[in-house]
Amino acid sequence: MYLCRGSEMEVLEEKEEExxxxxxxxxxxxxxxxxxxxxxxxxxxxxxxxxVPDFDWNSIDTSQLPDSYKVNSPREKKLLRIAHHYHQQFAxxxxxxxxLFLHPVNECGVEKFVSTTVRPTxxxxxxxxxxxxxxxxxSDYLTMEPLKCPLxxxxxxxSPTTILKYQRGNCFDFSVLLCSMLIGAGYDxxxxxxxxxxxxxxxxxxxxxxxxxxxxxxxxxEEVKKSNKYRVKSxxxxxxxxxxxxxxxKKAETxxxxxxxxxxxxxxxxxxxxxxxxxxxxxAWVLVLSGKREVPETFFIDPFTGNSHSTMxxxxxxxxxxxxxxxxxxxxxxxxxxxxxxVFDLSDAVHWEIMLSETDKPLQLLLGAKKENELFDRNMxxxxxxxxxxxxxxxxxxxxxxxxxxxxxxxxxxETRCSQGRKVILYKKAKLEKWPPYSNGNGLVxxxxxxxxxxxxKAVEVKEWFKNREDMLDVREVNKQTQLTTEYFSxxxxxxxxxxxxxxxxxxxxxxxxxxxxxxxxxxxxxAENDNEMKEYFVGRDDFKYFQYTEFxxxxxxxxxVGTRTDINSRPIVQIKECFHRNLQKPADEDVAERVFLxxxxxxxxxxxxxxKYITASKKDFFKPEESYRKQSEIMTPEMCITYQAxxxxxHTKLVHLYKLLRELTEEExxxxxxxxxxxxxxxxILETRxxxxxxxxxxxxxxxxxxxxxxxxxxxxxxxAKKDExxxxxxxxxxxLAPFLIQIGSPEKITKKQALRLRDDCLSDFKNRLVSKANxxxxxxxxxxxxxxxxxxxxxxSQNQLSEKEEADFLADYSETMFRIHILALRLNREKQTAxxxxxxxxxxxxxxxxxAEHLGxx
Numbered sequence: 017m018y019l020c021r022g023s024e025m026e027v028l029e030e031k032e033e034e035x036x037x038x039x040x041x042x043x044x045x046x047x048x049x050x051x052x053x054x055x056x057x058x059x060x061x062x063x064x065x066x067x068v069p070d071f072d073w074n075s076i077d078t079s080q081l082p083d084s085y086k087v088n089s090p091r092e093k094k095l096l097r098i099a100h101h102y103h104q105q106f107a108x109x110x111x112x113x114x115x116l117f118l119h120p121v122n123e124c125g126v127e128k129f130v131s132t133t134v135r136p137t138x139x140x141x142x143x144x145x146x147x148x149x150x151x152x153x154x155s156d157y158l159t160m161e162p163l164k165c166p167l168x169x170x171x172x173x174x175s176p177t178t179i180l181k182y183q184r185g186n187c188f189d190f191s192v193l194l195c196s197m198l199i200g201a202g203y204d205x206x207x208x209x210x211x212x213x214x215x216x217x218x219x220x221x222x223x224x225x226x227x228x229x230x231x232x233x234x235x236x237x238e239e240v241k242k243s244n245k246y247r248v249k250s251x252x253x254x255x256x257x258x259x260x261x262x263x264x265x266k267k268a269e270t271x272x273x274x275x276x277x278x279x280x281x282x283x284x285x286x287x288x289x290x291x292x293x294x295x296x297x298x299x300a301w302v303l304v305l306s307g308k309r310e311v312p313e314t315f316f317i318d319p320f321t322g323n324s325h326s327t328m329x330x331x332x333x334x335x336x337x338x339x340x341x342x343x344x345x346x347x348x349x350x351x352x353x354x355x356x357x358x359v360f361d362l363s364d365a366v367h368w369e370i371m372l373s374e375t376d377k378p379l380q381l382l383l384g385a386k387k388e389n390e391l392f393d394r395n396m397x398x399x400x401x402x403x404x405x406x407x408x409x410x411x412x413x414x415x416x417x418x419x420x421x422x423x424x425x426x427x428x429x430x431e432t433r434c435s436q437g438r439k440v441i442l443y444k445k446a447k448l449e450k451w452p453p454y455s456n457g458n459g460l461v462x463x464x465x466x467x468x469x470x471x472x473x474k475a476v477e478v479k480e481w482f483k484n485r486e487d488m489l490d491v492r493e494v495n496k497q498t499q500l501t502t503e504y505f506s507x508x509x510x511x512x513x514x515x516x517x518x519x520x521x522x523x524x525x526x527x528x529x530x531x532x533x534x535x536x537x538x539x540x541x542x543x544a545e546n547d548n549e550m551k552e553y554f555v556g557r558d559d560f561k562y563f564q565y566t567e568f569x570x571x572x573x574x575x576x577x578v579g580t581r582t583d584i585n586s587r588p589i590v591q592i593k594e595c596f597h598r599n600l601q602k603p604a605d606e607d608v609a610e611r612v613f614l615x616x617x618x619x620x621x622x623x624x625x626x627x628x629k630y631i632t633a634s635k636k637d638f639f640k641p642e643e644s645y646r647k648q649s650e651i652m653t654p655e656m657c658i659t660y661q662a663x664x665x666x667x668h669t670k671l672v673h674l675y676k677l678l679r680e681l682t683e684e685e686x687x688x689x690x691x692x693x694x695x696x697x698x699x700x701x702i703l704e705t706r707x708x709x710x711x712x713x714x715x716x717x718x719x720x721x722x723x724x725x726x727x728x729x730x731x732x733x734x735x736x737x738a739k740k741d742e743x744x745x746x747x748x749x750x751x752x753x754l755a756p757f758l759i760q761i762g763s764p765e766k767i768t769k770k771q772a773l774r775l776r777d778d779c780l781s782d783f784k785n786r787l788v789s790k791a792n793x794x795x796x797x798x799x800x801x802x803x804x805x806x807x808x809x810x811x812x813x814x815s816q817n818q819l820s821e822k823e824e825a826d827f828l829a830d831y832s833e834t835m836f837r838i839h840i841l842a843l844r845l846n847r848e849k850q851t852a853x854x855x856x857x858x859x860x861x862x863x864x865x866x867x868x869x870a871e872h873l874g875x876x
Contacts, residue, residue, distance in 0.1 A: 071161075071184060073174075078124050084419040085175065086124045091416040095129050098413065099344075102371050106346065116337060116346065117169040117209045123178050128419060133173055133192055134207065134341040135420040138200040138839070141430055145836050147304060147317065148324075150197040155322035156433045156450065158193070159184040160219050166297045169209060175420045183435035187217070187300040190319030194302050196423060199341060202839065204305040208316070210335040211351075212299035214291045219320045226443040227323065228464055228479075295333050303338055305360060309835075310828075314360050328356050338362070342415050344371040372413060447472055454724065458713045459485040486716045487709040488513075511702050512536050521707060523700050524587065545699070552695070563595040566692050587696075589615050592688050598625050605634045605662060613685045618642075620681050627662060635660045638678050652678065753779050753859065754868065772872035776863050783859055787852045794848060798841040805834050 078085070088096065099118045106116060119127045143149035158179065163170060163186050170186060176193040179185040185193075191207045198205035215223065291297075302317040316325040316332060325332065334351030335358065337344065345362050346369040359367045432452040439450040449463045462481040468474045478494045491504040502517045512535035518527035526546040533541050533555045542553040552564040568587035594611045598604075610623040620638040627633075637658040652675035659674075717724035722732060757778050758764075761771060812819075812827055819827070864873045 071182070073123075076123060076178070076182065081124065082421055084421075085122060086126060088126060088128075089416060089419075092129070092132065092419065094413065095132070095416060096127060099129055099371070106369075114168075114336065118344070120169075120171055120173040122172065123174045128173070129344075130173060130192075130207070131339045131341055131344055131415055132418050133175060133420060134199065134339070135176055135196045135418040135423055136199040136341055137196055137423040138202075138843075139197065139423070139425055139430075141425075142836070144197060145201050146832070147198055147201070147203055147309075148322070150194060150201065151302075151317050151319070151322035151324075153430070153433065154190055154194045154197070154319055156439060157183060157429075157435065158190060159435050160190070160320055161186050162218065163187070163298060166217060166293065169298055169300075176423050177421050180423065180425065180429075187319060191300040191302050193423075194317065194319045195340065196420075198302065198304065202309050202835075203311065204308040206303040206305070206338040206340045206345075208301050208303050208335055209337050210299060210301070210355075211295055211297060211333040212301070213294065213331045213333065214297060216318060216320075216331050217297045217299045221321065221444075222442050222470075223444055226446040226448060226464065228448070229443075229446065229466070299332075301332070303360070305362075310831075316355075327358065327360065330354055330356075341418060345369065346371075372415060442472070445470055445472075453483050454715060457715075459483055459489075459715050484715045484717070486714040487706075489709075507532055507535075510705065511698070513702065516706070521703055523703060529699070529702070543695070543699070550692070550695070560597040560599050561594055562597055563593075565591075565593040567591045589689060589692060591615060592685075592692065594688075604628070609633065611681075613681075613688065615685075620678070620685070622681075624662075630662050632660075632662050634662045636674075636677075638674075638681065640678070640682065753783070753863070754866065757782075767868055767872070769872040772869045776860075776869060776873060779863060780856070780860060784856060787848070787855065791845065791848045791852070794841060794845045798838065798845055801834060801838045801841060805831070805838065808834065 096119055103116055103118055106113070117130065119129050122128045122133070138145075141149075144153060161184055170188055173188055173192065174185070176189075176196055179189045179193055188207075188209075195205045195207045214220070301319060304311060304315055304317060306312060306314045314327055316327060316329065317323070318325060332355045335347045335355060337346045339345065347358070347367070348369050349358050349367050351358070362368045362370070432455075434450060434452055437451070437455060441448040441450075445467045447465045447467070449465075451461050453459075453461055459482040460480055461483045464479040465472075465475050466477040466479075468476045475496050477496060480492045480494075482489050482491070488506040488509045489503060490506050493502040494500075499519050500517065501519070502515065504515055505513050507514075509532075512532045513529065514532050515530035516527070517529075519525060524545070524547050528542065528544045530542045531540050533539055539554045539557045540552060541555045542551075544551045547570065548568055550566040550568070552566075554562050554564070567590040569590055570587070592613045592615075596608055596610070598609075599607050604625045604627040607625045608622055609625040610621075612621040614621070618640040620640070622636040622638075624634040635658075639656050639658075641656065652671045654671065656678070657674050719725060722729045754775055757775050760778075761775075764771070767775070808827070808831060812831075816824075863869060
């Protein structure tokens with residue numbers, strides 16, 4: 017028995033020795049990895065140096081910063097003590113975990129707790145009331161700087177105001193600023209300290225598809241198949257399955273050969289190389305929990321790109337801790353599978369360890385019985401007593417307010433955004449460029465270039481976005497392979513132009529024009545032409561015409577039109593074809609469906625709409641007589657018209673009526689020719705106008721933008737100058753609060769004590785009533801908006817299943833705007849209630865110092 021025990025002990029000792037050796041080998045591997053990391057860091061810094069200019073943070077001026085940046089208040093000092101003890105407990109109970117990111121130094125070298133660096137702020141811009149607007153602004157406004165060491169959090173965390181001032185920072189700076197803006201906008205947002213892939217940490221999107229190229233996933237609609245026993249059976253498939261298999265095999269071989277050739281030429285994108293530091297790279301991002309602001313599902317926001325990610329995204333590998341402006345939580349869950357299996361219920365003390373307890377119950381981490389026994393077994397009575405004292409402090413302690421100054425962004429800063437005047441993002445075979453408005457003379461604000469290779473050398477397609485152009489041009493797409501250009505316009509163009517697709521701006525070449533039908537009298541919606549034909553599509557016409565086709569010959573002749581430009585290089589017309597919708601006011605056999613004018617054959621063809629229960633339509637073919645015959649006689653002969661009446665073999669229409677119809681059609685043919693030539697002239701005018709607009713591009717400015725709107729600025733300056741000339745000696749005076757009350761008592765030269773007391777009381781009473789009335793008006797508006805919001809919510813719940821996706825999106829947008837107005841009204845109401853007593857006391861003090869009342873109110 018003892019031998020067995022001895023052998024067991026030997027086996028255990030051998031196992032212990034093997035484990036020690038494995039640990040030593042792991043330590044050596046980690047050491048080698050760290051050495052490799054140093055070399056990689058230098059390489060990374062070199063690669064970033066080309067994109068991010070060097071900036072010395074030690075050279076920034078901190079002399080003008082507020083005192084809260086330079087010293088800690090008593091509550092902040094107490095918070096740092098609590099954080100220090102909390103970190104000691106965590107390090108003792110979880111020695112395998114990395115140190116917590118709790119109190120880095122700020123720009124003044126003072127330790128500040130991370131939660132107090134978050135400054136919730138709602139900025140006065142509509143775009144920044146939504147999470148995507150905030151994320152887009154932060155990613156565009158700031159320049160990314162990599163962490164000095166990718167394996168550890170930074171030793172410093174600067175204030176959002178300093179980060180905004182210098183427009184640069186690392187992932188932690190980005191996250192704190194974005195989190196402050198999101199919390200201010202009403203979102204349940206948190207900063208996250210965790211781990212991510214190399215592409216996320218280094219802002220490498222060269223393997224990602226550009227978001228502008230991603231097509232929304234179409235949900236297939238399930239077709240309800242109705243059983244019908246009388247349905248005709250489909251014929252059997254007579255294709256040879258063997259031949260299909262051989263074709264598929266041959267096609268697969270061809271594709272494999274082509275793919276191999278592309279790989280040899282280097283056309284395929286390289287697969288991402290394996291990262292030896294995968295799972296160790298530190299990154300910070302923002303977590304947005306569901307619930308507030310009607311967020312349906314918890315998601316991540318990468319502050320570098322401003323894109324949202326699912327919590328199941330494999331690029332986010334783990335979380336150490338999260339924090340907001342109220343508290344700090346440590347993740348106690350296993351992150352072996354990344355963030356897929358994490359529970360984001362921060363109130364769950366098993367999965368998340370909170371630092372400042374929000375209830376009267378002690379922390380799980382500190383009062384576990386087993387853990388206390390372990391502490392006692394290790395003779396750490398003193399530490400336990402200190403921890404218990406600290407627990408009592410934590411239970412009753414609340415997070416101090418942020419030490420950061422109010423976050424402010426001027427309208428000019430909000431508009432310019434890009435710190436270097438231009439931002440370039442490289443995606444997979446695509447490059448996206450961004451500019452601030454008015455930075456380019458042609459109004460260009462964004463350009464997406466799509467390439468055929470991963471080296472960004474062969475451009476395939478270019479898409480450009482414009483703003484503030486007087487010609488209302490919004491987007492231009494150029495296909496480099498087909499040389500096809502497509503331009504999109506906003507409403508307001510001189511000719512109602514909506515879309516213009518062309519290869520050349522030369523007349524009588526292939527092009528397609530689309531128009532805003534509301535701005536046109538003729539209802540023209542679309543015009544497509546080339547050198548031989550022209551197609552016109554109409555909407556909402558009184559004559560029910562919806563299509564017109566015109567065929568030309570290549571021979572040209574000069575035609576002079578009345579009311580149009582002279583010497584138009586017009587093309588001879590071969591035929592004109594018109595199509596009409598059904599007019600229910602007429603019988604079907606009298607309502608023309610198609611009308612064809614054959615110019616060279618001197619022939620007119622009419623086709624009528626189908627009558628009910630008929631499969632053939634009535635027709636009339638007119639043959640115009642020769643010019644010599646028309647001059648000699650105007651008699652209609654039966655040979656000049658061939659009629660087919662559906663449902664009848666007899667010809668009911670008299671020759672007189674046919675003759676009148678032929679004359680009407682002949683006159684309409686002349687008018688159609690004139691209309692076609694006018695359309696050609698209009699196309700030439702549009703092309704000429706577009707050429708002039710592109711040659712001399714002009715940008716428009718809002719009437720409220722006095723910096724760019726020169727005319728408005730001149731008018732304002734002239735108005736100010738006129739006022740000065742009209743009243744040269746007048747100076748601005750303070751508002752006299754006593755004037756209306758002095759008039760009531762006759763404006764005496766000398767005021768008695770009784771009158772002085774009455775004046776003071778009446779003035780203060782009136783001012784108080786005005787303050788109360790103002791607050792009541794805001795309160796009434798607030799209650800009205802809340803009532804409308806409740807009605808909208810009730811209507812949405814009642815008709816939610818009946819709304820389309822567009823109607824639901826419109827409702828949610830309207831709902832968000834109402835919520836924004838309610839939030840602003842609540843802020844105004846709260847501000848009025850807070851400042852009203854101060855305004856009242858200030859007026860009272862001013863009245864006491866008034867020279868007309870001072871002698872009587874000096875001792876009041």
